[in-house]
Structures are given as C-alpha cells and as structure tokens.
Amino acid sequence: MIIIGLSLGLFYGRVISPVKLVDTNPTDLREDYKADYVLMVAEAYLLEKDPSIALCQLVKLGNSPKEIIEQATVFAVENRYEPDDLVLINNLYESIKGIEISGEICQ
Amino acid sequence: MSPSRRQSPIYLITGLIIGLLVGLFYSWVYSPVGVLETELYTLRSDFKDDYRGLIASAYLANSDLGRAQSRLDLLQDEDSIRALTVQAQRELGQEGSDLIARALGILAADIGNGFSGNPEISPSNTPIPTETQISSPTITQTAGPSKTPTLTLTPLASRTPTPTVGAAFILRDYTLVCESAYQETSLIMVRVFNSANQPVPGEKIVASWDQGQDSFFTGLKIEFGLGYADFEMSPDTSYTIRIADGGESLPGLSPLECENDDGDRWLGSWSVNFTQP
Known part of the structure; x- marks a missing residue:
C-alpha cells in the first residue's frame, strides 16, 4: 500500500497539481x-x-557576466541564431571582458 | 471476527497515507519540477520590469517589432500596452532612466499602431523562446479612460513616426479649453507633430515653474493620439512649456476660470500644439 500511496502522491504532485512557482x-x-x-x-x-x-x-543572471555570455553564445550557435545576432553577442563580450565588476557598479 | 482481522484495513490505510505523504513531499518540496528552468511569467514583478525595459531598449536599437512582441508575450501581461505605459510613467515618476521611459513609450505606441517605426530593418530569423501554452499573440488596445476628450482628438497616423531628428519644434497654436469634460482637473494638453504633420510619440516635454520643473512624454496615452501628452496644473502657478530637444517655448500658462451659461465656474485646460516647420 505504501508503494500505491507513493505512486498516487507522485502523480498528484507532479501531474495533477505540480508546484507553481511565483516571484522567481x-x-x-x-x-x-x-x-x-x-x-x-x-x-x-x-x-x-x-x-x-x-x-x-x-x-x-549570475555572478560572472563573461560566463553568462559564453553560455549564451554556445546556446545561440547550437540553435542557429542569426549571424548578425551572434556578432552582437560577440561585440558585447569583447566590450565587457576586460572589466572587473565592483560592488558599486550597479548601485 | 478476531481483533487482528478488524485492524488490518487500518494498517493498509496508514501505509497508503504514508506513501502519499512521501510522494507529495518529494514532488512539492524535495524535488519540484522545473525549479531551475522557470518561465518568464513567473519572475518577480521588479524583474519583469527590468525585462520589459530591456525589451524596449532592444527594440529602440533593432526596430524589430515582431521580436519585441514575441518577447512581451512571454511575460503574459494581461495588456502589454498598458503594462508598458504604466511602467514608463513609473520610470518618470521615480526618476528612473529617461531612455528606458522613452523606449517603453515608443514600443507601446508602435504596438498600438501595429508596425515598426523603422520598417527598413528586416526582422531577424533568430528563434525567440516560446512558451507552448501561450495562444497566438493578441494585441489589445487599452481601455479608454472615463474622461473622454471632446476636442482636437488627433487621428491615429497610418504610420508611426519615430522621434524626429530634424528642425527644432515651433509653437503652432494654443487655446484655452473650457469643455465641461475637463472640469475635474486643469491640464496642459500638448500635441507634437513632425514636419509631415504626423503625431510624434516619445517626445519629452518639460514643464517648468518658479519652484521646479517636471517632464513627461508624448505617446503614453495613445487613446488620445500618439503625439499627445498632458500635465496637471496647480492653481495659482504659472508654467512654461517646451520640447526638451529644443525649440520654441510657451511661457505664462496658468489655470484660467471658465464659466457656462448657467453661471457654473471651473478651471479650464490649455491645448498646446508644437510642430516642426
């Protein structure tokens, strides 16, 4: 019966009424x-x-803008973004890669 | 019937309940589905504002209305245009970024009109993320306000002009509006036109007076026309109105009293039209 209950609980929690995220x-x-x-x-x-x-x-999106752009670039290439868009992302990467983030920069 | 045979169903039910609780705990608490792959519409409201501002800024740069609309749809706002205009007004009210407020206003105006201000730029084919449960995009006009202007309502242009970089704006005309529809507040209602006599959205207007100044943008109340903006006057204050980008200014605007045939009195509003020569 525990297995049946577990199955029912999983089915209800995952399919019928899954967690609804808010304020993410x-x-x-x-x-x-x-x-x-x-x-x-x-x-x-x-x-x-x-x-x-x-x-x-x-x-x-995360603490390391460079890594974020690198991950986005991989995704963009794999999903065949337009060449112009890839150039834009690359330009952004070139513009920010030498900049260190300080605590005050986004105040 | 023996006592042990009467207890057995209880054990079965207890086992079922324990299994159920373990299953729910696993599904809802320990390992909820998709926690690390959330949808845009679940973002906290301030992050949604950031995202919306970014959509508008990107739109200013690429003029790709289809892409901007696809992105806005993912936020699942009930009314995208209203969300954009409300945020634009909030940006101005909270001394946010003028550029973002302007971008939000222009995007709202262009969506309202259904096309980009820069049609020469062809839309990109880069795939925009999709949320499969979203129905096909629907653009809805914002509901009009309860107070309907009865005068000089600017007809919607067939093409949305972008803020024009060109000759400085000059004052075309200004008139006192004594319509009873404006009895509740005394407004300065500004309309801005380019040299082709098309309304210009996203133009920053500055109202200054003895103790300070404020600014507002055309196009945020598209129900009154793309080139329309208004400002509420305080009694006994004299205002100077000008386009922020330069050009002619209009000093000495203050609430003046109106009176109808029945002797009712109220403070009138000013209708001011600027244009490029």
Whole structure:
C-alpha cells in the first residue's frame, strides 16, 4: 500500500497539481530565455554604448557576466541564431571582458 | 471476527497515507519540477520590469517589432500596452532612466499602431523562446479612460513616426479649453507633430515653474493620439512649456476660470500644439 500511496502522491504532485512557482529570480530562468536576455543586452548595448549598464543587466543572471555570455553564445550557435545576432553577442563580450565588476557598479 | 482481522484495513490505510505523504513531499518540496528552468511569467514583478525595459531598449536599437512582441508575450501581461505605459510613467515618476521611459513609450505606441517605426530593418530569423501554452499573440488596445476628450482628438497616423531628428519644434497654436469634460482637473494638453504633420510619440516635454520643473512624454496615452501628452496644473502657478530637444517655448500658462451659461465656474485646460516647420 505504501508503494500505491507513493505512486498516487507522485502523480498528484507532479501531474495533477505540480508546484507553481511565483516571484522567481532571473538566475533560475530556462536556458533559452537566458540566451535571449543576453541578446537583448547586446542589442540595447548598441544604443547605450555603456558597458557598466550592460554588466549590471548581465549580473542579474549570475555572478560572472563573461560566463553568462559564453553560455549564451554556445546556446545561440547550437540553435542557429542569426549571424548578425551572434556578432552582437560577440561585440558585447569583447566590450565587457576586460572589466572587473565592483560592488558599486550597479548601485 | 478476531481483533487482528478488524485492524488490518487500518494498517493498509496508514501505509497508503504514508506513501502519499512521501510522494507529495518529494514532488512539492524535495524535488519540484522545473525549479531551475522557470518561465518568464513567473519572475518577480521588479524583474519583469527590468525585462520589459530591456525589451524596449532592444527594440529602440533593432526596430524589430515582431521580436519585441514575441518577447512581451512571454511575460503574459494581461495588456502589454498598458503594462508598458504604466511602467514608463513609473520610470518618470521615480526618476528612473529617461531612455528606458522613452523606449517603453515608443514600443507601446508602435504596438498600438501595429508596425515598426523603422520598417527598413528586416526582422531577424533568430528563434525567440516560446512558451507552448501561450495562444497566438493578441494585441489589445487599452481601455479608454472615463474622461473622454471632446476636442482636437488627433487621428491615429497610418504610420508611426519615430522621434524626429530634424528642425527644432515651433509653437503652432494654443487655446484655452473650457469643455465641461475637463472640469475635474486643469491640464496642459500638448500635441507634437513632425514636419509631415504626423503625431510624434516619445517626445519629452518639460514643464517648468518658479519652484521646479517636471517632464513627461508624448505617446503614453495613445487613446488620445500618439503625439499627445498632458500635465496637471496647480492653481495659482504659472508654467512654461517646451520640447526638451529644443525649440520654441510657451511661457505664462496658468489655470484660467471658465464659466457656462448657467453661471457654473471651473478651471479650464490649455491645448498646446508644437510642430516642426
């Protein structure tokens, strides 16, 4: 009976009434959303030309903007993003790779 | 019937309940589905604002309306246009970024009108993340306010102009509006047109007075026209209105009293039109 109860509990908790997440953090976003987020930062960077703004937007996805862009680049290549978009992401990477993040940069 | 035979169903039920509880604990607490792969619409509201601002900033850069709309759809706002305009006004009210407020306003206006201000740029084929449960995109106009302007309502343009970089704006005309629909508040209602006489969204207007100044943007109340913006006057205060990008200014605007045939009195509003020569 324990096995039957366990099966019922799993079925109910996973299928009928799975956990509904609210108020989540960008760090937990799905990989494709994160890649698109990085692309948006790269697009906005075209306009703003301010690496500190781009960095502050990227750290919302995690502590290392460089790693975040690298992961997004891998995803973008695997999923055949447009060449122009890959160039944008690469330009963003080149612009921020030499910048160290300080605690005050995003205040 | 012996006592042991009467107890056996209880043990069975106890086992079932224990199994059920363990299963639910595992599903809801220990290893909930998809915790590390969340959807955009589950983001906290301030992160959603960041995301929306980023969508608008990216749109200013690439003018790809389809891409911007696809991204907005993923946030599952009930009304994307309203969400954009409300956030734009909040950005201005909380001394947020002028650029983001402007971007949000322009994106709202372009979605309302259904096309990009820069059609020469072809849409990208890069796949935008999709959420399979979302139905096909639906753009809904915001519900109009209870107060409906009865005068000089600017017809929607057939094309959305982007903020025009060109000649400085000049004052076309200004009139006192004494319609009873405006009795509750005394407004400065600004409309901005480009040289082709098309309304211009996203134009920053500055209202200054003795003790300070404030700014507001056209296009955030698209129900009144893409080039429309308004500002609420305080009694006994004289305002100067100008376009932030430069050009002619209009000083000396203050609430003036109106009166109808029945002797009712109220403070009127000013309608001010700027245009590029």
